[in-house]
Amino acid sequence: MREWLSWLSVEYADQIEMMLRLCGAAIAGMAVGINRDIHNKPIGMRTLGLVALGSAIVILSGSVYEGLHFGQDAVSRVIQGIMTGLGFLGAGAILRGRDEMQVHGLTTAATVWIAAGLGVTAGLGAWFITIAGTLVTLFLLTFGKGIEDWLVKIFGGNQSSDEDD
Numbered sequence: 001m002r003e004w005l006s007w008l009s010v011e012y013a014d015q016i017e018m019m020l021r022l023c024g025a026a027i028a029g030m031a032v033g034i035n036r037d038i039h040n041k042p043i044g045m046r047t048l049g050l051v052a053l054g055s056a057i058v059i060l061s062g063s064v065y066e067g068l069h070f071g072q073d074a075v076s077r078v079i080q081g082i083m084t085g086l087g088f089l090g091a092g093a094i095l096r097g098r099d100e101m102q103v104h105g106l107t108t109a110a111t112v113w114i115a116a117g118l119g120v121t122a123g124l125g126a127w128f129i130t131i132a133g134t135l136v137t138l139f140l141l142t143f144g145k146g147i148e149d150w151l152v153k154i155f156g157g158n159q160s161s162d163e164d165d
Contacts, residue, residue, distance in 0.1 A: 017125070018060050025056035025122035028134045029115040035141040036111055043108050048115040055082050055119025079120055086116040111141070 009016065029052025033045030058078060091109060114137050121129040 021060060021122050021125055022053060022056050024127065024130055025119040026050075026053040028052055028118040028122055028130050031134050032111055032115055032118070032137050032141070035138060036108065041108050042105075043112060048111060051086065051112055051115040052119030052122065055086075055116045056123030058082055059120055059123030075124070082116055082120060083113065086113055107141070111137075 026049045030045045030049035032052075033043070033048035036048065037044035059075070059082075114133070118130055118133055118137075121133060
């Protein structure tokens with residue numbers, strides 16, 4: 001049995017690595033999306049998991065012919081395209097009231113963009129950045145509004161009008 005597993009891991013090492021990167025991207029996006037689901041926001045776990053997974057797929061698609069080694073210029077162009085395209089997807093979540101100056105959906109749009117970034121880092125195999133980025137994102141989504149309100153109260157400004165925490 002061990003010989004078979006050893007052969008399998010050597011024979012399909014690149015495919016196993018790509019599968020781990022894709023799963024890592026999806027998990028990072030889903031972790032951020034769970035927070036959005038808990039707060040009843042329009043974009044949740046499945047959407048952000050798919051955004052992160054899609055970003056990783058695009059990054060990895062360039063590695064199929066060259067193994068898992070990326071050219072710096074090619075990766076840079078792919079990342080730029082992903083982040084620009086996802087900016088438009090996030091823009092669809094931003095709404096402005098007709099009679100008010102408040103804007104809603106900015107945090108949701110930002111989570112779409114960060115999920116794409118987490119997918120890119122997972123696709124590149126930058127595990128520390130993926131995990132640390134996911135944790136910092138979840139910290140900001142969970143505690144950011146409370147910290148912001150507390151700081152505004154201390155410094156005497158107006159309370160946050162961001163309804164999309």
